[in-house]
Each structure stands twice: as C-alpha cells, then as structure tokens.
Amino acid sequence: METIVAAATPLSNGGVSIIRISGDKACEIARKVLSDNKPLTFLNEPRKMQLVNVNLNGLTDKCLAVYFKSPFSFTGEDIVELHLHGGAKLTLKVLNKLIEYGAREAEAGEFSKRAFLNGKISLDEAEGIIDIINAESDSQLEAASRLSSGEFFDFVKASQNILLEALANLDVLIDYDFDDEIGGATLKKVYDKVTNLKTKLFSTLNSYEQGKLIKAGLNVAIIGATNAGKSSLLNAIAKSDVAIVSNIAGTTRDVVKESIVYKGVKLNFLDTAGLRTTSDVIEKMGIDKSYKALETSDIILYLVDSTKPLDKTELEYINSLESKRTIVVLNKIDEKLLEKGTQITKLDKCEVSAKDKLNIDYLLNKILEKAKVETISNKALILTNERHYKLVKKAIEHLKEVETLINSNETIELISFTLQSAYNALGEITGEVGADKIIDKIFSDFCVGK
C-alpha cells in the first residue's frame, strides 16, 4: 500500500510534535529527510529511539526517530515516527518534505483503517473507531471511545454469559431427563435470571435516545413572526464566544441553518420561515418547511419581539405549543419593552438581546436543560450505534417471550430455543454471530477500495 504520513499530535506550539509515516516505503522516505553524516542505526534496531538530524533545505534540527517493523506496529505496516521540536511551522515543513519524497497525506482515520485491514484491531474496536473518526462533538467522541475501548462489549459479553448459564441449566434437564421437581426449581432460577437481565438491557436501550442526541445533535427550531429577529439571534449564537461553529461538511441537513457545539453537545439550528398564514404561494412553501422543521425539532425557540405587544392570534398560537420542548425567547430587551410575556403562563421564558449578545449563554444552557441532555455523562453506558440498538431491542423481545413461555408452562425446548435467540442477538453485536455482515458494513464505512 501507498506510504502515508500525518502529524500524530495537534499542530500547535507544544513541546514535542510527532509525525508518523506508515507503509512499505516508510524507511526509505524517512531516510531522505534525515541527515546522512550519521549512520541511521534506529532503522536496524526497531523500537529503539535514536537522536538524529532532520535536514530541511540547509536548515538542520535535532529529532528523535523510532522504527516499528511490520507487523509489530499500530498499522501492521512499517512505521517510522519522528519526534520533532514542537511548533506548527516546523512540523508542516517536515510534512511537506516527506510528501515531496513520495509519501501521501493520510486521510482521516486512515491509520486505523490500515490497522483494521491488517488485523491489528478487533471488530469491537473498529466500529468505535469509525464513530470516533466521524465524531463531531465531545460527547459523541466520549461515547465512541467507550465503544472502541470495549466497555460496551464487556457489558454485552457479561450479558451473554448470564444467558449461557441459563441455557446450561435448561439443557441439563433435557440431556438427562430429570424429573419435574428439579425442573420446576430450575425454571424459577432461569426466570429470575432472565428478568434481571432484561431490566439491565432496558436501561441500556433507553440510553439510545441520549446516544442519538449525542450523535446527531439536538435540533432546535427558531420560529416567530417575521421581524422578531431570527437572523440576528442565529448570528448572535454563531458568533458568541461560547459556541464553536461546526463546519464539518456533509453532515448538516438542508434545513439546518447553523450548527454549533456547546458544552460538548452539537446543536443544529433549523432554518424556518415566518409563521403567518398567507396566500402567497412562495411564502407558503417556506412556511410548510417551517412546520416540518417544527415536527422534527427537539426544541422550539419561539421568538418574540418584546418591543411590540402580541396580538391575540399569535398569543393563542404560542399557548398552543408543547411546553415540553418550547422556550419563548423575548428578544430586544435592550430596547423599550412593551411585551413581557406575562400572558404566556405555561411555557418557559428567556429574555435576550440578539443585538447586544445579552443572555445568549443563558439561553443555550436553558436549551440543554430543556432537552435533559447530560452533557458528558461519566456513569452510564450510552448506546450510540443503531445496529447495536436494534440487536439489544431484539434480545429484550426474546427475553420477554421467554417470560411468557415460562408463565404459560410451555415446553423446555421452546424456552431454550428462545433463550438461544436472545443470546444470538447479543452475539451479533460482538461479532460472534454473523461477523461477516459486520465486516462488510465496516468495509463500506471505511470506504475500502475507493
């Protein structure tokens, strides 16, 4: 495979900056940027560092070099690492030199991809690593790294072991034709195990909604009368110091006007038109879009121009909104206030000034609070992967069926069969069952062969 190169540490002014070269020509290319007046012994002694000179068009600097010989490296290929003095400029210069000598700049996740293809990382880790590569927020990264670190798989494997025990209990009854007395006691034991496990799996399942939020971000619709200040509020949010505007291409949907990351959570602000009833066809199309945005949003910000009194129809409309996900935003508090929202009783309110960027931080916090997003939870396992979600759900359904079968005195062979189905569903998560399908999926996610 082509030899690839990338900075393994962030391009900043830290103490050390590491460049990693991986591929058949890693040694050859590295040799070209390193000084020739000293024998490069590190290339003959893998995993032993050597202090060498790096040459950049007459400029020389010292660096530590280390060689990992295939297959004993992260990617499974030959890897050379150069530990340079920190500083983006120097790092970029060396990178450019390496590219000039035949290395190619690595794509996102390409080192991991090669590690996967060379059998250096397991299936468990690969799915997590793909999520890490695609992560756009800290919470998402956190969940993904837990996946890749195997925490979720450990949980699944422990659950499988419980089922194996239960299956063994049942199989003894069948293999040895024991009498009904022993059978009854065993079934009770199995029932308890199943109920217990089902509860555990349920709470994991519930974390998926949270996981989904982490992955896709929170959709926030801003609606309100045409001149309430929607654009300026969006601007204020996007340009406030507290928000980082997400600019990762290809992830936003067409209705998303602006995405930011706040306290590690991705917030997608949906583009909506004004909400007046109108006969104008073009405006109507915009309004339809707004209603659609309303339906799919997790949070609705209803923007009110506080300098004008609310008319009756609008007030009625506001009061008809779902209190669970609506925040009424009273804008323009820097001006003369005529509307204080006193007639809006059921809904949460928040006063801001988009123009002066007043209370924006407060509003963003309120959104997170409203959506009940735990910003980064350290406690519970969070399910973020749809494939995993479906399989956990399937396992729970089978366990419920086991309970029903035991309650209705069905035969042991059916109970055992259904338990086995639950086991297999969990086995599909870890790759014990149907690994080829997971591998196919990972292959396509890693864009192999493109």
Added chain:
Amino acid sequence: MTYDVVVIGAGHAGSEAGLIAARKGCNTLLLCINLDSVGFLACNPSIGGTAKGQLAAEIDALGGEMGINADKSALQYKMLNSSKGFAVQSLRAQVDKFTYHHNLKQTIENTKNLHLKQGEATEILVENGKVTGVKLATGEVIETKTVVVATGVYLNSRIIMGEYTKEIGPNGFASSLNLAENLKSHGIEIRRFKTGTPCRVDRNTIDFSELEREDGEVLEYGFCAAKKLKAPRTIPCYLTYTNKNTHKIILDNLSRAPMYSGEIKGIGPRYCPSIEDKVVRFSDRERHQLFLEPEGENTSEVYIQGLSTSMPVDLQEKIVKSVKGLENSFIMRNAYAIEYYCINPQELNATLEHKNIEGLFFAGQINGTSGYEEAGAQGIVAGINAAQKIKGEEPLIIGRDEAYIGVLIDDLILKGTNEPYRMMTSRAEHRLFLRQNNADLRLFDKAKKFGFVSKEREDAYNKKVADIKTCEKLFNEKIDKDTANSLLKEESVSGRIVLRDLVKRSSITFSGIKKLEILNALSEEAIKEVFINNRYEGYLKREKEEIEKFKQSESIVLPQDLDYTQVTGLKTEAALKLNKIKPYSLGQASRISGVSPADISVLTIYLKVNKLI
C-alpha cells in the same frame, strides 16, 4: 482375492460400516477378533436415550441396522423427555443383549457381498499414501482398496478393578496388541481414554419388594420407521438409590480407587461418570438414582445402571450391598474400568477418511466417542464413504443442520475431544428440526442417493408423505365449537375454528388431536408431523432463518493452500490449528476449538483484502 472394503471390528460401528458397504454392492470383509463378540453390548443393555434415540433413528433412515435390530431384541420401550417438547423426545429401548448379538450376527451372515471372519488385524498396509491391504496376526495378507478401522475399546485395552489389572478387552475378549503401534508408524496420533461398566448381579438374589417398578410403554413404532412393532413386550426395570452409607464406603476408601490413586491414566467420560466420581463431584447429593435393568430374557443377570466403578472387588461388594434391594445380592460379573487407545479425530475429514492416508476410514470409539449409537452413526457414514470411494462417486457429508450425525462428526473433526464424546441434544443447535419423529423424512433423499433404501422403507416413506399431505389439507378445515372446547382446558372458543389455529393454543395436546374423527384414516406418525409443524410454526420459521445464516458461512470456501501463519493479526495458536485442520469453509473454521470469533474476523478481513473470497 481383493476386497473393496475391509472393516476391522464388528461392534456397533464396524457392523454398520460392513453392512452398508455390502448393501451398496461392495465386496466387503468384516473382521472380528472373536465372532462371539459381534454386536456385543459391552455395557448397558439398551439402545437409544436422550439424543441417542435421534442417532439410532437417523442410522435407520440411512439404511442401517441398529434400529431394526433393537426393535427385534427389545424388552421394553420408554419415550424420554416426553414433557419437554417434541424435538427433545428420545426413544430408549431395553434390549436383550444376547438376542441383539445373535440377530445382528445372523443379519450380517445373510447379507450378500458381506463376509464375516474371525481374525486380528495387526497392520494396515499403505503404499504412496494409499491403503493397499491388511495384515492379520496369522501372517495372512488381505488386499483391499479401503479399510474402515472400528476397533472400539480393543486397542491395547486393560481392565482395572482396584489393584487388579489385566491386559484384556471387555468381557474377557482378547485385546488387539499390535495395531496401535502400526497406526503410530503411519504418523497417526494415539491417545489413551478410559470408560467403565458396573456390576451385574443375580436377579434371584434381589429383593424387588420395596423398589419402584418401571414399566415400558406400548408404542406403534420403535426405532425403525419402516416397520410397525408387532407385539411390544414390556419387561420391567426397577429403580433404587444409593444412600449415605454407600457414599461413606466410597469416600472412606478413595485411596483404593484407581481413578484417584493414579493407576488410571486414561481420560474418562464426564457425562457417564463412575460412582466414585459422582460421589466426589456432587458431594451435596444425598443419593443417586440406580436402575436395575435385565441383561436379557433368558438370563438372571441384572445390570446396575448408574453404578459404574473401578473399585477393588471387595469394595464393590460392600457398595452394592449397601443399596436398598441389593442387601443380599450376589455379584455375577464385577464392575471394571477399561483403558484403550484411540486416535485424534481432528486428523479426519468429514467423510471420516484420514486426511493423509487415502482409503483409510475410522469409525466409533477409536475416534474418541462413547456409546453404541455414536459408534453406529460413524460406522454407517464411514461405510457409505468407503463404498462411494470404490464407486468413484461423491462422498456423503452430513451437515449440522441436517442430522445429529452431522453434529457428531462436525464436532469430532473440528473441535476434537479430550474425553469420550457423548451425543447430547444441547450439542445440536438446530434441534427443533432434528427430531426423532422426522429422521426418516429429513434423511430420505440422502439415503436414496448415498445410503440404502429397501422397497419396504420406500413404501413406508411414500405412505407417510401422502398421509402428511392429506393431513395438512384437513388441518385447514374448521371443526365445530363443541369438539374444540372438549380439547381445550380452561379456555374456550365461541364458534367453529380452523384446526391449524386450534393446535397453536398451549393447552391443546397431541394426544387429544390425534383422536379427532376427521383424522381417523391417517397414521399417528403423519398427524404428529403436521401437528408439530403447525404448533411450532413460528419457531420453525426462525430456526430456518438460523439455518440459512449457518449455511451462508458454510458456503464461504477457504483456499486449501493458504498458510495461516502468514495471516497478520491471527493468533499463533489459531494459525497452527487452522493449518493442521485446513477447514473447508469459513463456517468450519469458526468451530475449531482455539479459533476465536476475533480470529475469524481477522481471517475474513485478510481474505477480503486479498480478494480470496
């Protein structure tokens, strides 16, 4: 004279191998160290049991003799697991071990192309990796194209009763002393296993008055699906138990138990443990079941099932006499443990042919199994494949999704075994399909193509299939509310109901349905099949999906010349195992012990990246 097939050993594996090869038209020689030990039931006087009943029915379906012979010699039948579901039900027959031997011997003698001869094979002659003949202890050389080795427990066997040991086979028959060395010289790995058998006591000295009597059931069919039972006999067995005193005698004298003193080096079966093993391992149990089973109709010998031991004879007597009903019993034959040589079945293909020696097949206990049915199952497969080889035709390979026989062989050749392997329903992952009652149906096509189907069997099959078709139609009929309600417990229906819907209700039993008037003209076996298929419809559909998944990975064929040590990321242990076994498919690879799911994904990725699959 050159034979097509020479079978060494005429026990349960060898007899099936010889019979089927001859039935398939091969000129076959069946060798036995002593003709009085043909089809000898060296241990328990019964055929079948959980999972073993399925095996016996499958042997029967393929054209084997075990089922027919057991039915001929049966003393009583019992359907085990009858409350646990249709798929795990297994038939067990108590048989007369003397008639069993006589009947089987006579069938062999009367079979065309099959020659039964007393003789001890000492060498298998191999030239250029191919079998050419067998040499006997007498010096005689027999030329043959294929050999089936079915020596059971006779290779360098040694019986042990406490401090007393003797280099001898079961029941005083001679053991085979030179063949194991010869196998070793062909590069075949030899291992030592052990098994055991309990005492036989004199019926006239047993006090049955306070024991639980176990009668058999009167059934329409036994193991053979082609032949109804004429007048099934139900000669009783009796149930008794060990007690605290029994356990004390054993525990106090463990130092004299060869299993614990180190006298026995062979590895014994966990699933058929000796009484000393049971007492030590299940120390919380206050008693263990013991069945008193007749060895035959014309003998007073009674087999004590559950009391297998290798203790010295003085202790055997104390142990036996501590049991209720046996206080004054007289031991006619002592219990003993027996050690013997066997091979590592991982050296075999799914056809049971050795990977490195063409024409050399192995079947039965020599492959590390235990049990007559396990032996017979391998015997018939080895016999069929030896014959297929002679004819130059496609070999018979039975999948795990098709039969217990498939599970058995697949387990042996891929996982191997570290103790005598016993078949169990829990080993068969697709057991809802692998029922005893449908063995004839699911294996008919295979039997027709590879095995042997008599006219009688074909007629019986056709009749059953026709009955099933009729029955399926009748299951679409509505039956009136009163009839339905008379079958239902606790619940009721308010109108006419389609039969196939009615049978899905859990309180409906097969015994109720089979008596319905509209099904009168049909055989019970046909109604049962349709009943199960409807009752379990949803489960069977799911099972089918599982089987499809299984077949998918079975269909991913692995390159046979692949050196697995060259696959980066594969653990060394896994690579070595894979190199040794050279699995045919990715599915097979995943079942090899020591190859983990992680190894399989590494392998899959390697194959995909290198475009090998």
